[in-house]
Amino acid sequence: MKSFIKYFSLVTFFALTLAINPSAKAEGMDFAQLVVTEDVAPEERLAKKIELTTDALKKADERVIEMRTKLEAIQFEDETPELELRNKLIERANGYSVFYSEKLSALAAVQTIEEVDLLIDGVIAYREGVYADGAKEIIEFTLVYAYTPSVLVLADERLENILKDVTRLEGLELIEPSTFVSRTNEASTILQRAHALQTQAMALLMERYAASLLITPETQPIEMEITPIEIPIDPTVETVPAIIEITPRSLAESSLAEIKKLYELFIETGEKVGETLGIS
């Protein structure tokens, strides 16, 4: 009876928390988990721990396969440093896959909660100490060599189509020839800047890789040195120059930020064309 009252009051409190403050749902879930954990049998806890860990390890392996597939899809010419680096990153991804597969096999032989916890600790430590740095390099490489170039190609095509349409509309005398000159010029400038940043990102990535080959032995992870560079925020405003860390990733991010800006301008241009033609 005593345990029933205890359980009933816990459930009532939990329900009231959710009813009074729906935004506390996430916290409520943790609380619910604690309640369940307190009451479940050790066998059930073990089974649940194994289930969650298996799920995590399978997803981790899938993640590595996905990264490796993206790397393999990037094509380079033979005997180039880019290809060499890509292959090294693929090898590294294979290493992560081996680790997760081994842990999955080990998990099948686990008998106690302590053993599972030990295995989980090992996986977490590996992900923090080994995987995170390597995966960061793989993701950055993919960002610089696959994703950003694909977005730039799309933006190039869109600008080309916009310029063609504007020229045709001018030819049909549906719009004034000078109406869109400033917009299309601005768009071309932004796109050129995005391309330049992307080129710099690729150059810097390879530069750092070359430097790492001179410093680091083959067996160690490819450490890319970070060089802080001083860049004034705005030359027209008198401020203390900001120290921005220039990395391949930051350059690729800046390139993508330019693309976002470019698409805002494209949408404005589309709207302006619509207004001029009286269709929006």
Next chain:
Amino acid sequence: MKEEHIIKQLSMLKNIQPDADFARSARTTILYRSEPTPVRFFGLTQSLSTTLSIGLVVMFFVFVALGGVATVFRTPLSPTFQGVDEQSLASEAGSINQTIDFHLNEVAYISGEEENALAMNAAPNTGDANSDKEIDLLLTQAKSY
């Protein structure tokens, strides 16, 4: 007297015959000439042509009444000016923004950053789709269960 003279003259005309060459050439012309177009078919052609012309004129007026060039832009069947089409632009921009944010979140998360100003401001919820984050959450859950 006059009547008799006329009858006599007419009787003489009865004996008039064509020249042999002319008769042969006329016969050939009659036998091998092309079939003349029936008047009925000609009438039908004329009728169709007129109907088509009227139809085109009506269509033109309907086109103008519905907005002329504006309709060309609005209809999805006419991809004439897709480059500046607002709907297509908005769709492409939305898709690009979403994938950019996803990639930036991905790299920000694995770099151990609390937040990436560019990505987090634009898409605060895309982190849910990040696999590494999901894996870490599962491991934490498994450990604390």
